[in-house]
Amino acid sequence: MLACAVENNIPPAHAGTTDRTGLTWMRVHRIEQQGNDASTETVYLPLMCQQCDEHPPCESVCPQKAVEYDPETGIVAQIPVRCLGCRYCMTACPYHARYFNWWDPSWPAGMEKTLNPGVSTRMRGVVEKCNLCHGRLQEAREQAAASGTSVVAGETFVPACVEACPTRAIMIGDLADPGSEIARQIKTPGTFRLLEQLGTQPKVYYSSARQWVREQLQRTIASTRTEVVNG
Amino acid sequence: MDNALISRGLQRTSFTKFLLWILPWAGLLAVGLYAAYRCLAYGLNETNMDNRFAFGLWIYLDLTVIALGAGAFFTGFLLYILKLKELKSVINSAVVIGFICYSGAVAVLMVDVGQPLRAWFTFWHPNVHSMLTEVTFCITCYLTVLAIEYVPVILKHRSIRRIPSMLVFEFQLHKLMVVFAAIGTFLSFFHQGSLGGLYGVLIGRPFAFRPSLGIWPSTFFLFILSAAAVGPSFILLTTWLTSKLSRKTLVRPEVFRTLGKISGMLLIGYVLAKSIDTLIWINSTAPSLGFPAARFYQYPGFGTWVLITEIVVCGLIPALIFLQPTLRQKTAWLVTAAALACAGIALNRFVLTVQTLALPTLPFDPFMSYVPSWQETATFGAVLAYGVLLYSLSFRYLNLFPQERDLQPL
Numbered sequence: 237m238l239a240c241a242v243e244n245n246i247p248p249a250h251a252g253t254t255d256r257t258g259l260t261w262m263r264v265h266r267i268e269q270q271g272n273d274a275s276t277e278t279v280y281l282p283l284m285c286q287q288c289d290e291h292p293p294c295e296s297v298c299p300q301k302a303v304e305y306d307p308e309t310g311i312v313a314q315i316p317v318r319c320l321g322c323r324y325c326m327t328a329c330p331y332h333a334r335y336f337n338w339w340d341p342s343w344p345a346g347m348e349k350t351l352n353p354g355v356s357t358r359m360r361g362v363v364e365k366c367n368l369c370h371g372r373l374q375e376a377r378e379q380a381a382a383s384g385t386s387v388v389a390g391e392t393f394v395p396a397c398v399e400a401c402p403t404r405a406i407m408i409g410d411l412a413d414p415g416s417e418i419a420r421q422i423k424t425p426g427t428f429r430l431l432e433q434l435g436t437q438p439k440v441y442y443s444s445a446r447q448w449v450r451e452q453l454q455r456t457i458a459s460t461r462t463e464v465v466n467g
Numbered sequence: 468m469d470n471a472l473i474s475r476g477l478q479r480t481s482f483t484k485f486l487l488w489i490l491p492w493a494g495l496l497a498v499g500l501y502a503a504y505r506c507l508a509y510g511l512n513e514t515n516m517d518n519r520f521a522f523g524l525w526i527y528l529d530l531t532v533i534a535l536g537a538g539a540f541f542t543g544f545l546l547y548i549l550k551l552k553e554l555k556s557v558i559n560s561a562v563v564i565g566f567i568c569y570s571g572a573v574a575v576l577m578v579d580v581g582q583p584l585r586a587w588f589t590f591w592h593p594n595v596h597s598m599l600t601e602v603t604f605c606i607t608c609y610l611t612v613l614a615i616e617y618v619p620v621i622l623k624h625r626s627i628r629r630i631p632s633m634l635v636f637e638f639q640l641h642k643l644m645v646v647f648a649a650i651g652t653f654l655s656f657f658h659q660g661s662l663g664g665l666y667g668v669l670i671g672r673p674f675a676f677r678p679s680l681g682i683w684p685s686t687f688f689l690f691i692l693s694a695a696a697v698g699p700s701f702i703l704l705t706t707w708l709t710s711k712l713s714r715k716t717l718v719r720p721e722v723f724r725t726l727g728k729i730s731g732m733l734l735i736g737y738v739l740a741k742s743i744d745t746l747i748w749i750n751s752t753a754p755s756l757g758f759p760a761a762r763f764y765q766y767p768g769f770g771t772w773v774l775i776t777e778i779v780v781c782g783l784i785p786a787l788i789f790l791q792p793t794l795r796q797k798t799a800w801l802v803t804a805a806a807l808a809c810a811g812i813a814l815n816r817f818v819l820t821v822q823t824l825a826l827p828t829l830p831f832d833p834f835m836s837y838v839p840s841w842q843e844t845a846t847f848g849a850v851l852a853y854g855v856l857l858y859s860l861s862f863r864y865l866n867l868f869p870q871e872r873d874l875q876p877l
Contacts, residue, residue, distance in 0.1 A: 256517035265831055281831075293671040299599040300588040320588055321511075321581020324599050326521035330671030330828040336521065336581065338512040360510045361581025430829065433757035434670055455830040 239400030247341035285366040286438030294325035319362040369395035499849020530816040538698030539565020540655035547648035571850040605658030663690025696733035700805035717868040731789025781811025
């Protein structure tokens, strides 16, 4: 989450920010299961834009094309400079992966020097979300163009969260390439997607060897309030 | 004091009394304008909306007032296109109410969006697949039509009629009203529908999502039908309320009966369509998305009673009252039924806007609640106050009810 915030110039939270008004392109949820012997099993689930395929729910609803789906990369992009701030896309996203700038962004004196020059800062009143580190993709494209090669996701282009994760719990790759490691990985047992039955075709896959994790995360709605866990 | 400005033959309360009536509303408007200013100047952190409750009180207000304001287009349609002459006695009032509802909704929308100065982007970069684009285009155009329809009502004012060119202008404009009524009807069908489609297309919100009939979800058609049904009810209700507050007979009793009958006929059709839509959603749409419909109603305060109240108490019951000729003879029954129908539409819009967002989608999501901030509530109050003020001024100085003069006791 920190690497994401630093990479994408996400400002420090305003004093009035709550867990429902912050800018967290990636949000780690804690999922717990009470065992019979009073023990608790815990797993962590990083939730970011699920990069829905073909017709992302947020893209079709935007009245002024501030959300763009790139058929070449499959990445769903947000164009904050074109955003009106109507927040219709936020109501459309079942993953709650979109965030509104409720406050003017501000950095403590001196901290603005640490801003990433490859990523634009956003203003108050617009929506933003994970774009798979567009600044890094752009940089990889420029380098590939200079060297006459092409961008290889996971090798020449690596988003900040993938790079920062010390246990390699997050991976990126080319799903369209059947020979890629990621394409093999998503076929392994225990791999699933969130809210797959809605037909949003998310391109973010989760994998867990624990059956209870898969069962909890593939269930469609919290059955009782006690099962709800905090983000 | 202002007798020279009041239409000849009409009796209005003293200026002092009128001032006492409008002062509290002006106060409410001032507080609301200050709240709206805070939201525009300091940002939407002044509201209690958040990333989960991205839409709140204001969107609810927009959808509700636009549904209630449908009386303007539908009365215009019945009068000018279907030649139901009886409704001539309420058309002026309907136009003013429509104008208030739509202009109020647009004003609130301008506060609700994060970057109001970019509103024109929708016209410059329109996404034709978005229901909100359709809403924006139609509402903007229709508000212009309503403003044009309002003009002849103002031009009929005795001080303006003294100017010969204005008299000619009013006469010519009046001849064009049938054209504007037709344009208004066309635009209204689309934006009432697209407001329904706004939520019906949300595949990520199985509580609101409805399958498409043609290119629009079923909520598109339900919104048109419900707005057309409740529009005449709202005209009935406001006319009755104005009559009570001003202690004047404004229209003949037959007009109330006609409005009630029209509302009843459309309402019964709406109740039927809504029931079929709900049954399809319970048995097919929601389960096919993996969400058993019963689960949506397991949260405290949002049980199935909401659905029953909406369809039966505020739908079927007023429809049956309206359609019963003996009950229709009594104004008290008509007013009760109209109030129920209006409450039903407000509840329907609440369910679609607020309940949809409160319900969880992800398996580890909680059920969310949201209470509007004072700034949101005050802005809501400002729209109400603006409506009351504009209507009061129009009622005092313009001739909103052409039959009123003839119905005055000698």
